[in-house]
Amino acid sequence: MFDPQHAFVDPLLAWYERNGRHDLPWREPERTPFELLLAEILLQRTTASAVSGAYRPFAARYPAPETVAVATTDEIRTYVAPLGLVKRAAYVRRCAQQILARHSGDVPREYSELMELHGVGEYTARSVLIHVRGLGIAAVDTNVRRLLSRFFDVNPDRSRIAVIADALAPSTGSDDFQHAMLDFAAEVCTAGSPGCPSCPLREPCASSEG
CATH class of the missing domain: 1.10.340.30 (Hypothetical protein; domain 2)
Structure with missing residues (x-):
């Protein structure tokens, strides 16, 4: 059974811990x-x-x-x-x-x-x-919408993506989760040339070609 926590949230947070823009x-x-x-x-x-x-x-x-x-x-x-x-x-x-x-x-x-x-x-x-x-919610911008619509292969409608993002947001550490989505979208799941071959979310991503 597909588990969003195991497939998306956990590896995303692990990537953020190693590669996030912590110096902002x-x-x-x-x-x-x-x-x-x-x-x-x-x-x-x-x-x-x-x-x-x-x-x-x-x-x-x-x-x-x-x-x-x-x-x-x-x-x-x-x-x-x-x-x-x-x-x-x-x-x-x-x-x-x-x-x-x-x-x-x-x-x-x-x-x-x-x-x-x-x-x-x-x-x-x-x-x-x-x-x-520290509310367990998410904030959706263009980058977050692109990341979630690709990973879950859903229409990038803002209201629909907002529901998905809120459901994924942890009850604690929602700030790290928000930063992780923003940074991953900026560095890996970019608009023009996404780094799919080396993406740590590639295997469970619905938009991955293999």
């Missing part, structure tokens, strides 16, 4: 909920490698909602400009103002409240809950 600055365990939220906003429509260089000075300059709220949009824009999509400067500032006004400076811990913040969508809200509360 927003994955450092001491990061605050606000710093994690900042990272997710910066990562929207931008690669992790691009954000990596800009994140440390950005988080150092704006470690809390109070420091963002008193800054001008133009000042914030100087930090995010290298990433493109400079409108994120306004997103970050308005988001910080909302956190101060509605949540006394604390990043909300409920999905509905996160979704009310400016610049926060479903993926960002779920990712924050995974990292801040």
Whole structure:
């Protein structure tokens, strides 16, 4: 009988332990909920490698909602400009103002409240809950959708993949599982030239040719 835990989750986590991008600055365990939220906003429509260089000075300059709220949009824009999509400067500032006004400076811990913040969508809200509360859920982006649709040979419909991802997510260590899916999709199960011949998930993968 096909066991998703044995066929997908366990080998994926083993691969991540050996090969994952553990040096990404927003994955450092001491990061605050606000710093994690900042990272997710910066990562929207931008690669992790691009954000990596800009994140440390950005988080150092704006470690809390109070420091963002008193800054001008133009000042914030100087930090995010290298990433493109400079409108994120306004997103970050308005988001910080909302956190101060509605949540006394604390990043909300409920999905509905996160979704009310400016610049926060479903993926960002779920990712924050995974990292801040340790919820056993998953966040689905283009890369996760590609990985799961290939492995399970299912239609890459976002809602269907989200159900599969949540079912796979462990009750503890969901952050590692999320990172593992993202890193594996970026390094092995890529969009253009997937590394199928050397893929550790090749044998049980429904899309493998042998």
